[in-house]
Amino acid sequence: MLLALLMCYAGFTALCLSTDRHHGELLHSKPTPTRRQGLRVGGWLLLMVAIWPAVFAAGWSQGLVQWCAVLMLSALLLVLLLPYRPRLALILAGLGLLASPVAVFALF
Template sequence: MTPLVVLLNLSLCFAGFGALALSLDRHHRDALGGRVPAGRIVPQRLGGWALILLSLAAAVALEGWNFGPVQWIGALTGAALLVVALLSYRPSWLRPAALAALPLGGLLAPVVWMS
């Protein structure tokens, strides 16, 4: 287990949970001040689930089936705690943080696969 793999999984899971949270009216209203536009609900949910599944695929590809799912569950837990903390204390920070996690994961992916 390398710290870069953990950070990759954490960033993908965080971005996925952020998208899923912002697809709900209550969290969207707290974070952005208004209802979710109808045309944005399904793409956000699909994107959120796709990022979470991508993090599972990355964990299994990089760590194998022995340790990958264990690491993925840890990343899911950590990312969910971060999203809940942001929604509780600084909901307006969720969208920028989730959007920042996407390029971080994109930058880490080639570095992790090359090492």
């Protein structure tokens, strides 16, 4: 479940960074159209791929339910961090992507 959580949080952060407002707040620049499209595709890809660790860990019936719970938890965390600690939200997404390969080994 840790891997699914890390991937969902990074995916939501990428989708958040694809907007002009949040990209300007967090990175102090306006995203180029290529970067915006890359962040959108990457964000949706991370959210969709996060299904597989949840299903692998708990099977289809419980895995999909756990994936929905992880989606809600990661979105809630991002929504709560953005107004008060926007830089922390970005740092957590980066650390989550760095920790994802380690979380893969927790599946086995």
